Amino acid sequence: MNHYDFDLFVIGGGSGGVRCARISAGYGARVGIAEERFWGGTCVNVGCVPKKIMVHAAEYGQWAREAPAFGWPKAEIGRHDWVGLAAARDHEVMRLSGIYDRLLKGAGVTTYDARARFLDSNTLDVGGKRITAERIVVATGGCPMRPEIPGAELGLVSDDLFELKELPRQVTVIGGGYIALEFASLLRGLGAEVDLLYRQSLPLRGFDLELREAMAEALQLQGIRLHPGDAPSRLDRDDQGGVIVTTKNGVTLAGGTVIFATGRQPNTRGLGLENAGINLGRSGCIPVTIQQASEQAHIFAIGDVTDQLNLTPVATAVGHALADTLFGGKPRRANFQNVPTAVFTSPPAAMVGLTEEAAAADGPIEVYVARFTPMRHTISKQPRKTLMKLIVSVPSRRVVGAHMLGDDAAEIMQGIAVAIVAGATKEDFDRTIGIHPTAAEEFVTLRTMTRRVGADG
Incomplete structure:
Protein backbone atom coordinates (compact mmCIF):
# COMPACT_ATOMS: atom_id res chain seq x y z
CA MET A 1 0.00 0.00 0.00
CA ASN A 2 1.27 3.46 -0.95
CA HIS A 3 2.05 5.36 2.27
CA TYR A 4 1.72 8.77 0.61
CA ASP A 5 -1.46 10.84 0.72
CA PHE A 6 -1.34 11.25 -3.07
CA ASP A 7 0.31 9.59 -6.04
CA LEU A 8 0.66 13.06 -7.58
CA PHE A 9 0.31 16.54 -6.18
CA VAL A 10 0.28 19.57 -8.50
CA ILE A 11 1.15 23.04 -7.26
CA GLY A 12 -0.61 25.56 -9.51
CA GLY A 13 -4.05 25.54 -11.10
CA GLY A 14 -3.23 27.09 -14.46
CA SER A 15 -3.64 25.44 -17.85
CA GLY A 16 -0.62 23.12 -17.56
CA GLY A 17 -1.22 22.07 -13.98
CA VAL A 18 -4.91 21.44 -14.44
CA ARG A 19 -4.35 19.34 -17.57
CA CYS A 20 -1.66 17.26 -15.86
CA ALA A 21 -3.83 16.68 -12.79
CA ARG A 22 -6.98 15.85 -14.70
CA ILE A 23 -5.37 13.41 -17.15
CA SER A 24 -3.40 11.72 -14.36
CA ALA A 25 -6.59 11.20 -12.36
CA GLY A 26 -8.22 9.75 -15.46
CA TYR A 27 -5.54 7.04 -15.42
CA GLY A 28 -6.48 6.12 -11.86
CA ALA A 29 -3.88 8.12 -9.95
CA ARG A 30 -4.76 9.73 -6.63
CA VAL A 31 -4.23 13.40 -7.41
CA GLY A 32 -4.34 16.61 -5.42
CA ILE A 33 -3.86 20.15 -6.67
CA ALA A 34 -3.49 23.51 -4.93
CA GLU A 35 -4.12 26.98 -6.33
CA GLU A 36 -3.70 30.04 -4.12
CA ARG A 37 -5.05 32.74 -6.43
CA PHE A 38 -7.44 31.72 -9.19
CA TRP A 39 -8.24 28.56 -11.13
CA GLY A 40 -7.18 28.76 -14.75
CA GLY A 41 -4.04 30.71 -13.95
CA THR A 42 -2.71 33.77 -15.73
CA CYS A 43 -4.16 32.93 -19.14
CA VAL A 44 -7.78 32.72 -18.06
CA ASN A 45 -7.76 35.46 -15.44
CA VAL A 46 -5.19 38.15 -16.28
CA GLY A 47 -3.80 37.09 -19.63
CA CYS A 48 -4.95 35.58 -22.90
CA VAL A 49 -8.71 35.49 -22.29
CA PRO A 50 -9.48 38.93 -20.83
CA LYS A 51 -6.92 40.51 -23.16
CA LYS A 52 -8.55 38.97 -26.24
CA TYR A 60 -15.57 46.91 -32.99
CA GLY A 61 -14.52 50.55 -32.97
CA GLN A 62 -12.41 49.96 -36.07
CA TRP A 63 -15.32 48.27 -37.86
CA ALA A 64 -17.67 51.11 -36.94
CA ARG A 65 -15.25 53.63 -38.43
CA GLU A 66 -15.13 51.63 -41.65
CA ALA A 67 -18.86 50.91 -41.84
CA PRO A 68 -19.92 54.04 -43.80
CA ALA A 69 -17.81 52.89 -46.74
CA PHE A 70 -20.01 49.78 -46.87
CA GLY A 71 -23.32 51.63 -46.74
CA TRP A 72 -23.85 51.96 -42.99
CA PRO A 73 -23.77 55.74 -42.53
CA LYS A 74 -25.32 55.66 -39.04
CA ALA A 75 -22.64 53.43 -37.53
CA GLU A 76 -21.31 56.14 -35.27
CA ILE A 77 -18.57 56.00 -32.67
CA GLY A 78 -19.38 57.36 -29.22
CA ARG A 79 -17.30 57.25 -26.09
CA HIS A 80 -16.37 53.69 -25.23
CA ASP A 81 -18.14 52.14 -22.22
CA TRP A 82 -15.18 50.81 -20.23
CA VAL A 83 -17.34 49.81 -17.26
CA GLY A 84 -19.67 47.78 -19.47
CA LEU A 85 -16.75 46.02 -21.15
CA ALA A 86 -15.10 45.26 -17.81
CA ALA A 87 -18.31 43.73 -16.46
CA ALA A 88 -18.76 41.48 -19.51
CA ARG A 89 -15.08 40.53 -19.48
CA ASP A 90 -15.03 39.68 -15.78
CA HIS A 91 -18.22 37.62 -16.08
CA GLU A 92 -16.65 35.51 -18.82
CA VAL A 93 -13.44 35.11 -16.84
CA MET A 94 -15.39 33.94 -13.81
CA ARG A 95 -17.32 31.45 -15.93
CA LEU A 96 -14.15 29.96 -17.41
CA SER A 97 -12.36 29.84 -14.07
CA GLY A 98 -15.30 27.91 -12.64
CA ILE A 99 -15.10 25.41 -15.49
CA TYR A 100 -11.51 24.57 -14.53
CA ASP A 101 -12.58 23.87 -10.96
CA ARG A 102 -15.48 21.68 -12.08
CA LEU A 103 -13.33 19.74 -14.55
CA LEU A 104 -10.92 18.85 -11.78
CA LYS A 105 -13.59 17.76 -9.33
CA GLY A 106 -15.38 15.82 -12.05
CA ALA A 107 -12.17 13.89 -12.73
CA GLY A 108 -11.83 13.00 -9.05
CA VAL A 109 -8.99 15.41 -8.26
CA THR A 110 -8.86 16.77 -4.71
CA THR A 111 -8.62 20.55 -4.94
CA TYR A 112 -7.22 23.01 -2.41
CA ASP A 113 -7.78 26.76 -2.54
CA ALA A 114 -4.52 27.36 -0.74
CA ARG A 115 -0.82 28.07 -1.07
CA ALA A 116 1.46 25.03 -1.19
CA ARG A 117 5.02 25.05 0.09
CA PHE A 118 7.67 22.33 0.28
CA LEU A 119 8.64 21.09 3.75
CA ASP A 120 10.85 18.38 2.28
CA SER A 121 11.08 16.60 -1.07
CA ASN A 122 7.84 14.61 -0.54
CA THR A 123 6.00 16.78 1.98
CA LEU A 124 4.03 19.97 1.46
CA ASP A 125 2.34 22.50 3.67
CA VAL A 126 -0.95 23.20 1.90
CA GLY A 127 -2.82 25.99 3.62
CA GLY A 128 -1.55 24.79 6.98
CA LYS A 129 -2.21 21.11 6.30
CA ARG A 130 0.66 18.63 6.01
CA ILE A 131 0.35 16.57 2.80
CA THR A 132 2.67 13.96 1.31
CA ALA A 133 2.93 12.89 -2.33
CA GLU A 134 4.99 10.33 -4.20
CA ARG A 135 5.42 12.72 -7.14
CA GLY A 155 3.93 52.13 -12.89
CA LEU A 156 1.40 49.35 -13.40
CA VAL A 157 2.20 45.81 -14.55
CA SER A 158 0.17 43.69 -16.96
CA ASP A 159 -2.13 42.20 -14.29
CA ASP A 160 -3.19 45.71 -13.25
CA LEU A 161 -4.81 46.51 -16.60
CA PHE A 162 -7.78 44.36 -15.65
CA GLU A 163 -8.29 46.26 -12.39
CA LEU A 164 -8.55 49.72 -13.94
CA LYS A 165 -11.92 51.36 -13.28
CA GLU A 166 -11.81 53.58 -16.35
CA LEU A 167 -9.94 53.94 -19.61
CA PRO A 168 -6.76 55.95 -19.05
CA ARG A 169 -6.69 58.85 -21.49
CA GLN A 170 -2.88 58.96 -21.77
CA VAL A 171 -0.76 55.80 -21.50
CA THR A 172 2.92 55.04 -21.81
CA VAL A 173 3.55 51.34 -22.39
CA ILE A 174 7.11 50.22 -21.75
CA GLY A 175 8.33 47.11 -23.57
CA GLY A 176 8.61 45.71 -27.09
CA GLY A 177 7.24 42.18 -26.75
CA TYR A 178 3.84 40.52 -27.11
CA SER A 185 -2.83 48.47 -29.55
CA LEU A 186 -6.01 47.66 -27.65
CA LEU A 187 -5.80 50.79 -25.49
CA ARG A 188 -5.29 52.92 -28.59
CA GLY A 189 -8.23 51.17 -30.24
CA LEU A 190 -10.43 52.02 -27.26
CA GLY A 191 -9.49 55.69 -27.49
CA ALA A 192 -6.39 56.29 -25.37
CA GLU A 193 -3.38 58.30 -26.48
CA VAL A 194 -0.48 55.84 -26.40
CA ASP A 195 3.29 56.10 -26.36
CA LEU A 196 5.29 52.87 -26.76
CA LEU A 197 8.85 52.82 -25.44
CA TYR A 198 11.22 49.91 -26.15
CA ARG A 199 14.97 49.20 -26.08
CA GLN A 200 15.42 47.63 -29.50
CA SER A 201 15.32 49.42 -32.84
CA LEU A 202 12.23 47.38 -33.73
CA PRO A 203 9.54 45.66 -31.64
CA LEU A 204 9.09 41.87 -31.29
CA ARG A 205 12.65 40.69 -30.82
CA GLY A 206 12.97 37.10 -32.07
CA PHE A 207 10.39 37.49 -34.82
CA ASP A 208 11.22 37.72 -38.50
CA LEU A 209 12.87 41.05 -39.36
CA GLU A 210 10.50 41.84 -42.22
CA LEU A 211 7.50 41.21 -39.99
CA ARG A 212 9.01 43.39 -37.25
CA GLU A 213 9.41 46.25 -39.71
CA ALA A 214 5.82 45.84 -40.90
CA MET A 215 4.61 45.77 -37.30
CA ALA A 216 6.33 49.06 -36.46
CA GLU A 217 4.66 50.66 -39.47
CA ALA A 218 1.26 49.24 -38.51
CA LEU A 219 1.50 50.53 -34.95
CA GLN A 220 2.32 54.01 -36.20
CA LEU A 221 -0.58 53.93 -38.66
CA GLN A 222 -2.83 53.09 -35.71
CA GLY A 223 -1.71 56.35 -34.09
CA ILE A 224 0.68 54.91 -31.50
CA ARG A 225 3.75 57.07 -30.92
CA LEU A 226 6.85 54.88 -31.04
CA HIS A 227 10.05 55.52 -29.09
CA PRO A 228 12.53 52.86 -30.24
CA GLY A 229 16.01 52.44 -28.83
CA ASP A 230 15.13 53.98 -25.49
CA ALA A 231 14.24 52.91 -21.95
CA PRO A 232 12.91 54.56 -18.80
CA SER A 233 15.42 55.92 -16.30
CA ARG A 234 12.92 57.09 -13.65
CA LEU A 235 9.24 57.70 -12.93
CA ASP A 236 7.83 60.66 -10.98
CA ARG A 237 4.37 61.79 -9.94
CA ASP A 238 3.13 65.11 -11.36
CA ASP A 239 0.86 67.68 -9.69
CA GLN A 240 -2.29 66.21 -11.26
CA GLY A 241 -1.63 62.65 -10.14
CA GLY A 242 -0.24 61.44 -13.44
CA VAL A 243 3.12 59.76 -13.90
CA ILE A 244 6.06 61.34 -15.71
CA VAL A 245 8.51 59.06 -17.50
CA THR A 246 12.05 60.29 -18.02
CA THR A 247 13.98 58.16 -20.50
CA LYS A 248 17.67 57.37 -20.80
CA ASN A 249 17.75 59.47 -23.98
CA GLY A 250 16.42 62.47 -22.08
CA VAL A 251 12.85 62.32 -23.39
CA THR A 252 10.03 63.26 -21.00
CA LEU A 253 6.62 61.59 -21.38
CA ALA A 254 4.23 63.29 -19.02
CA GLY A 255 0.88 63.18 -17.37
CA GLY A 256 -0.57 59.70 -17.78
CA THR A 257 -0.62 56.06 -16.77
CA VAL A 258 2.49 53.92 -17.16
CA ILE A 259 2.32 50.18 -17.83
CA PHE A 260 5.44 48.04 -17.59
CA ALA A 261 5.51 45.08 -19.97
CA THR A 262 9.21 44.49 -19.62
CA GLY A 263 9.17 40.78 -19.01
CA ARG A 264 8.00 38.07 -16.65
CA GLN A 265 9.85 35.87 -14.21
CA PRO A 266 9.17 32.32 -12.98
CA ASN A 267 6.88 32.32 -9.96
CA THR A 268 9.08 30.33 -7.57
CA ARG A 269 9.48 32.72 -4.66
CA GLY A 270 8.25 31.31 -1.36
CA LEU A 271 7.70 27.75 -2.59
CA ILE A 290 13.64 16.73 -21.39
CA GLN A 291 11.29 14.58 -19.28
CA GLN A 292 10.43 17.73 -17.22
CA ALA A 293 12.15 16.33 -14.10
CA SER A 294 14.04 18.61 -11.74
CA GLU A 295 17.25 17.59 -10.01
CA GLN A 296 14.97 15.57 -7.73
CA ALA A 297 13.74 12.85 -10.09
CA HIS A 298 10.24 12.65 -8.55
CA ILE A 299 9.66 16.43 -8.65
CA PHE A 300 8.69 17.87 -12.03
CA ALA A 301 8.11 21.37 -13.35
CA ILE A 302 6.04 22.47 -16.34
CA GLY A 303 5.03 25.70 -18.02
CA ASP A 304 6.38 29.20 -17.46
CA VAL A 305 8.02 28.25 -14.15
CA THR A 306 10.64 26.39 -16.24
CA ASP A 307 11.26 29.28 -18.64
CA GLN A 308 11.24 26.87 -21.61
CA LEU A 309 8.72 28.22 -24.10
CA ASN A 310 6.28 30.49 -22.32
CA LEU A 311 3.02 29.87 -24.14
CA THR A 312 -0.21 28.52 -22.65
CA PRO A 313 -0.76 25.78 -25.28
CA VAL A 314 2.80 24.58 -24.71
CA ALA A 315 2.23 24.28 -20.96
CA THR A 316 -1.00 22.37 -21.61
CA ALA A 317 0.72 19.99 -24.04
CA VAL A 318 3.60 19.39 -21.63
CA GLY A 319 1.20 18.71 -18.76
CA HIS A 320 -0.71 16.16 -20.82
CA ALA A 321 2.46 14.45 -22.02
CA LEU A 322 3.77 14.21 -18.46
CA ALA A 323 0.53 12.60 -17.26
CA ASP A 324 0.69 10.09 -20.11
CA THR A 325 4.29 9.29 -19.17
CA LEU A 326 3.81 8.95 -15.41
CA PHE A 327 0.48 7.16 -15.25
CA GLY A 328 -0.74 6.29 -18.75
CA GLY A 329 1.92 3.85 -19.83
CA LYS A 330 2.56 6.02 -22.90
CA PRO A 331 5.91 7.75 -22.38
CA ARG A 332 6.19 10.80 -24.61
CA ARG A 333 7.33 14.41 -24.74
CA ALA A 334 5.58 17.50 -26.06
CA ASN A 335 6.92 18.85 -29.34
CA PHE A 336 8.66 22.21 -28.98
CA GLN A 337 9.42 22.46 -32.71
CA ASN A 338 7.33 24.57 -35.10
CA VAL A 339 5.13 26.02 -32.36
CA PRO A 340 2.80 28.63 -33.89
CA THR A 341 2.27 31.88 -32.05
CA ALA A 342 0.36 35.12 -32.53
CA VAL A 343 0.42 38.73 -31.40
CA PHE A 344 -3.07 40.21 -31.06
CA THR A 345 -2.37 43.75 -32.17
CA SER A 346 -4.34 45.71 -34.75
CA PRO A 347 -3.75 44.18 -37.21
CA PRO A 348 -2.55 40.92 -35.62
CA ALA A 349 0.63 39.04 -36.47
CA ALA A 350 1.37 35.32 -36.42
CA MET A 351 4.20 32.98 -37.28
CA VAL A 352 5.27 29.34 -37.29
CA GLY A 353 8.68 27.82 -37.92
CA LEU A 354 11.92 29.64 -38.67
CA THR A 355 12.56 33.30 -39.33
CA GLU A 356 14.38 34.16 -42.55
CA GLU A 357 17.51 34.93 -40.56
CA ALA A 358 17.51 31.58 -38.73
CA ALA A 359 16.62 29.57 -41.84
CA ALA A 360 19.39 31.18 -43.91
CA ALA A 361 21.95 30.14 -41.30
CA ASP A 362 21.01 26.49 -41.93
CA GLY A 363 21.50 26.57 -45.71
CA PRO A 364 20.13 28.12 -48.90
CA ILE A 365 16.51 29.23 -48.80
CA GLU A 366 13.93 30.74 -51.10
CA VAL A 367 11.83 33.59 -49.73
CA TYR A 368 8.36 34.41 -51.04
CA VAL A 369 6.71 37.65 -49.92
CA ALA A 370 3.36 39.28 -50.66
CA ARG A 371 2.36 42.70 -49.39
CA PHE A 372 -1.05 44.09 -50.30
CA THR A 373 -4.12 45.97 -49.11
CA PRO A 374 -6.95 43.54 -48.25
CA MET A 375 -10.33 43.99 -49.95
CA ARG A 376 -12.03 45.31 -46.83
CA HIS A 377 -9.51 48.12 -46.54
CA THR A 378 -9.44 49.00 -50.23
CA ILE A 379 -13.16 49.76 -49.87
CA SER A 380 -12.89 51.60 -46.55
CA LYS A 381 -9.74 53.46 -47.63
CA GLN A 382 -7.97 52.51 -44.40
CA PRO A 383 -4.15 52.40 -44.74
CA ARG A 384 -3.79 48.84 -43.43
CA LYS A 385 -1.51 46.45 -45.25
CA THR A 386 -1.12 42.69 -45.04
CA LEU A 387 2.29 40.99 -45.15
CA MET A 388 2.54 37.27 -45.94
CA LYS A 389 5.79 35.36 -46.19
CA LEU A 390 6.93 31.81 -46.82
CA ILE A 391 10.47 30.50 -46.32
CA VAL A 392 11.50 27.37 -48.23
CA SER A 393 14.57 25.18 -47.69
CA VAL A 394 16.21 24.71 -51.08
CA PRO A 395 17.63 21.20 -50.45
CA SER A 396 14.45 19.68 -48.99
CA ARG A 397 11.85 21.96 -50.65
CA ARG A 398 10.05 21.99 -47.29
CA VAL A 399 8.34 25.15 -46.10
CA VAL A 400 10.26 25.87 -42.91
CA GLY A 401 8.69 29.17 -41.92
CA ALA A 402 5.51 31.19 -42.43
CA HIS A 403 4.86 34.73 -41.23
CA MET A 404 1.87 37.05 -41.49
CA LEU A 405 0.77 40.49 -40.37
CA GLY A 406 -2.84 41.22 -41.24
CA ASP A 407 -6.47 40.57 -40.44
CA ASP A 408 -7.16 37.04 -39.14
CA ALA A 409 -3.45 36.22 -39.07
CA ALA A 410 -3.79 33.95 -36.04
CA GLU A 411 -6.71 32.00 -37.49
CA ILE A 412 -4.92 31.52 -40.81
CA MET A 413 -1.60 30.57 -39.23
CA GLN A 414 -3.16 27.76 -37.20
CA GLY A 415 -3.95 25.94 -40.45
CA ILE A 416 -0.58 26.74 -41.99
CA ALA A 417 1.07 25.30 -38.86
CA VAL A 418 -0.49 21.90 -39.53
CA ALA A 419 1.09 21.83 -42.97
CA ILE A 420 4.53 22.87 -41.69
CA VAL A 421 4.48 20.37 -38.82
CA ALA A 422 3.51 17.68 -41.35
CA GLY A 423 6.53 18.60 -43.51
CA ALA A 424 4.71 20.11 -46.50
CA THR A 425 6.85 21.26 -49.41
CA LYS A 426 6.49 24.38 -51.47
CA GLU A 427 5.10 22.18 -54.23
CA ASP A 428 2.42 20.92 -51.81
CA PHE A 429 1.42 24.53 -51.19
CA ASP A 430 1.48 25.27 -54.94
CA ARG A 431 -0.89 22.45 -55.86
CA THR A 432 -3.37 23.39 -53.14
CA ILE A 433 -6.37 25.30 -54.55
CA GLY A 434 -7.01 28.61 -52.83
CA ILE A 435 -10.33 29.85 -51.47
CA HIS A 436 -11.22 33.00 -53.37
CA PRO A 437 -11.50 35.80 -52.45
CA THR A 438 -9.54 35.52 -49.22
CA ALA A 439 -6.24 36.80 -47.91
CA ALA A 440 -5.31 33.24 -46.94
CA GLU A 441 -5.22 32.13 -50.57
CA GLU A 442 -2.01 34.11 -50.99
CA PHE A 443 -0.16 31.39 -49.08
CA VAL A 444 -0.96 28.90 -51.86
CA THR A 445 -0.55 31.28 -54.80
CA LEU A 446 2.93 32.67 -54.05
CA ARG A 447 4.68 31.69 -57.28
CA THR A 448 7.31 34.39 -57.79
CA MET A 449 10.34 34.06 -55.55
CA THR A 450 11.25 37.35 -53.87
CA ARG A 451 14.85 36.38 -53.13
CA ARG A 452 17.21 33.49 -52.57
CA VAL A 453 19.58 33.68 -49.61
CA GLY A 454 21.71 31.40 -47.47
CA ALA A 455 24.93 29.44 -47.68
CA ASP A 456 25.09 29.31 -51.47
CA GLY A 457 22.60 32.07 -52.15
Missing part, protein backbone atom coordinates in the same frame (compact mmCIF):
# COMPACT_ATOMS: atom_id res chain seq x y z
CA ILE A 53 -11.96 40.19 -25.11
CA MET A 54 -10.56 43.72 -24.93
CA VAL A 55 -8.93 43.28 -28.35
CA HIS A 56 -12.36 42.39 -29.75
CA ALA A 57 -13.78 45.54 -28.15
CA ALA A 58 -11.17 47.67 -29.87
CA GLU A 59 -11.89 45.96 -33.19
CA ILE A 136 5.03 16.48 -7.23
CA VAL A 137 4.59 18.82 -10.20
CA VAL A 138 5.34 22.54 -9.88
CA ALA A 139 3.19 24.53 -12.32
CA THR A 140 3.06 27.96 -10.72
CA GLY A 141 3.65 29.93 -13.92
CA GLY A 142 5.23 33.36 -14.08
CA CYS A 143 4.64 36.86 -12.77
CA PRO A 144 5.27 40.32 -14.24
CA MET A 145 8.42 42.27 -13.40
CA ARG A 146 9.15 45.92 -12.77
CA PRO A 147 12.53 47.34 -13.78
CA GLU A 148 14.84 48.46 -10.99
CA ILE A 149 14.60 52.20 -11.53
CA PRO A 150 13.59 55.06 -9.24
CA GLY A 151 9.81 55.40 -9.02
CA ALA A 152 9.07 52.01 -10.60
CA GLU A 153 6.30 51.46 -8.04
CA LEU A 154 4.31 54.25 -9.75
CA ILE A 179 2.21 42.03 -24.03
CA ALA A 180 3.47 45.56 -24.60
CA LEU A 181 2.31 45.67 -28.21
CA GLU A 182 -1.06 44.10 -27.49
CA PHE A 183 -1.79 46.48 -24.61
CA ALA A 184 -0.66 49.51 -26.61
CA GLY A 272 10.33 26.33 -0.24
CA LEU A 273 12.15 24.62 -3.08
CA GLU A 274 15.37 24.75 -1.08
CA ASN A 275 13.72 22.39 1.42
CA ALA A 276 13.26 19.89 -1.41
CA GLY A 277 16.87 20.15 -2.54
CA ILE A 278 16.10 22.06 -5.74
CA ASN A 279 18.38 24.86 -6.88
CA LEU A 280 16.93 27.59 -9.08
CA GLY A 281 18.33 28.52 -12.46
CA ARG A 282 18.40 31.70 -14.50
CA SER A 283 15.79 34.27 -13.47
CA GLY A 284 14.52 31.96 -10.74
CA CYS A 285 13.33 29.18 -13.03
CA ILE A 286 13.38 25.47 -12.18
CA PRO A 287 15.86 23.68 -14.48
CA VAL A 288 14.38 20.48 -15.91
CA THR A 289 15.37 17.55 -18.12
